[in-house]
Structure formats: C-alpha cells, structure tokens
Amino acid sequence: MGKSHSKLTTEQLTELQSSTKFERKEIQQWHKGFLKDCPSGELNRTEFKGIYKQFFPFGDPSRFADYIFEVFDRNHSGTIDFTEFLQALSTTSRGSPEEKLKWAFDLYDIDRDGMITKAEMLQIVDAIYRMVGSMVQLPEDEDTPEKRVDKIFHLMDKNKDGVIDMAEFKEGSHQDPLIMQALNLYDGLV
Numbered sequence: 095m096g097k098s099h100s101k102l103t104t105e106q107l108t109e110l111q112s113s114t115k116f117e118r119k120e121i122q123q124w125h126k127g128f129l130k131d132c133p134s135g136e137l138n139r140t141e142f143k144g145i146y147k148q149f150f151p152f153g154d155p156s157r158f159a160d161y162i163f164e165v166f167d168r169n170h171s172g173t174i175d176f177t178e179f180l181q182a183l184s185t186t187s188r189g190s191p192e193e194k195l196k197w198a199f200d201l202y203d204i205d206r207d208g209m210i211t212k213a214e215m216l217q218i219v220d221a222i223y224r225m226v227g228s229m230v231q232l233p234e235d236e237d238t239p240e241k242r243v244d245k246i247f248h249l250m251d252k253n254k255d256g257v258i259d260m261a262e263f264k265e266g267s268h269q270d271p272l273i274m275q276a277l278n279l280y281d282g283l284v
Contacts, residue, residue, distance in 0.1 A: 100129060110177065114184035121180065128176050136173035139163050146225070153227030161218055165201050191274075192264075198273075199263050209257040216243045246270070 146155035220239040250266030267273040
C-alpha cells in the first residue's frame with residue numbers, strides 16, 4: 095500500500111477483508127481517510143506522536159505513542175503503512191478479548207522475548223501516567239507507576255519468578271477490571 099497506490103487493488107481489498115474485521119466499503123473509507131492524512135501512504139513516528147498529542151493535550155503522550163508505534167509497525171520499517179494501521183485498528187476496536195490481550199501483551203513485552211519484566215511494565219505504565227497527566231485521580235495504592243506495577247505483578251506473577259508470561263497475563267487480566275476495561279475502550283467506536 096505504498097506511495098504509488100491511491101486506490102486499493104481488488105487483491106489488496108480481499109487480503110484486508112480476510113486479515114481484519116472490516117467490510118470492503120469500510121476498508122475503502124479508511125483508506126481514503128488514511129491517504130488524506132498521510133498522502134505518502136505511510137505514517138512516520140513524528141506524525142503518529144502528533145496524533146496522540148491531539149488526544150492528550152494536557153499530558154505528554156510522546157513516550158506512550160512510541161511504544162504503540164512499535165506494535166503498529168509490525169514489519170519494523172520505521173513507518174506504519176495502511177495495512178499495518180488497519181490491522182491494528184481492527185484488533186483494538188473489533189478484536190476478540192483474546193486478540194486484544196495478545197496485542198496488549200505485545201505492547202508491554204518491549205524486547206519481544208515472550209515475557210514482561212517489571213522494568214518493561216514500568217516503562218509502559220510510566221508512559222501512560224505521563225500521558226494522562228493530572229486528568230485522572232488514582233487510588234492511593236496506584237498513585238505512582240511503581241505502585242501500579244507492584245499491584246499488577248502481585249496479581250499476575252503467579253509463580254513469583256519476576257516475569258509475566260502470556261498465560262499469566264491472560265489470567266491476571268481477567269481478574270483486573272481496569273485492564274479489561276482498557277482493552278474494550280475502542281469497542282463500537284469504529
């Protein structure tokens with residue numbers, strides 16, 4: 095879906111229909127909007143951060159946007175093309191709880207080794223706290239990123255080995271209403 099394609103081919107549409115939860119017409123509408131915002135057919139990191147800044151003007155979303163960018167940019171090219179954009183949007187807005195949990199796990203698993211360390215989780219949680227700024231009043235046991243991470247690890251790290259694997263993440267997420275609520279944030283929006 096690079097720079098030379100202003101319209102999707104029949105093959106591209108068919109592939110996107112099979113790899114997302116969008117209908118043909120929706121894909122065409124999203125593509126038109128994507129090209130309007132990204133005439134090159136790609137979204138770079140700076141542009142991506144700018145989008146997040148519009149949604150979180152009272153905090154600093156730049157670090158969180160960096161982490162999200164890494165999950166969207168599946169081929170690690172340094173840009174997000176339309177296919178990557180639509181697949182991520184499909185997962186976050188219309189994916190099953192299992193698909194959303196896998197996507198969230200990938201976000202926290204910064205080094206992609208199949209496990210989330212406390213340090214990795216702290217980086218993401220700290221970025222989220224910086225992004226929302228003082229807009230959200232948190233309970234005392236979660237009023238710092240460190241406290242939130244300790245609470246999550248206490249809940250999820252069942253074997254107490256200092257890391258959370260995918261099975262622990264899935265089980266723990268179902269026990270934490272905030273995590274499940276965050277995973278369903280975009281349901282029905284697109």
